[in-house]
Amino acid sequence: MSLDARSRARLKGVHPRLAAVTERAAEITPVGFIVTEGLRTRARQAALVKAGASRTLNSRHLTGHAIDVAAVVDGKVRWDWPLYPRIADAFRRAAAEQGTALIWGGDWPRLRDGPHFELDRKAFP
Numbered sequence: 001m002s003l004d005a006r007s008r009a010r011l012k013g014v015h016p017r018l019a020a021v022t023e024r025a026a027e028i029t030p031v032g033f034i035v036t037e038g039l040r041t042r043a044r045q046a047a048l049v050k051a052g053a054s055r056t057l058n059s060r061h062l063t064g065h066a067i068d069v070a071a072v073v074d075g076k077v078r079w080d081w082p083l084y085p086r087i088a089d090a091f092r093r094a095a096a097e098q099g100t101a102l103i104w105g106g107d108w109p110r111l112r113d114g115p116h117f118e119l120d121r122k123a124f125p
């Protein structure tokens, strides 16, 4: 598998190391995915916070250090939780191959965010 054109377009403005991990993850993932969002404007982030869809105005999406994905099964977007750790595993393997410090939102103890991946602030401030 490889990333579709729309997903690739949504990687515009995303940090090249995160884009590279995403490309590689798409090749090795057992569960297909699309990129739903990369770089986000301040206005959009503020709207998401207002709507309760995000808790922070300091999102990694604002700087191109985060992406969101959606699982795709048989051509349909799926939000079933069990699909996301399998996608995350592909991202983890891709990040390890490339020596990129990556964080999965699904590992957060509070406000678990399965579709979200970001570069580790410690390595990529």
Ligand SMILES: [Zn+2]
Pocket: 061, 066, 067, 068, 115, 116, 117
């Ligand atoms: Zn996100």
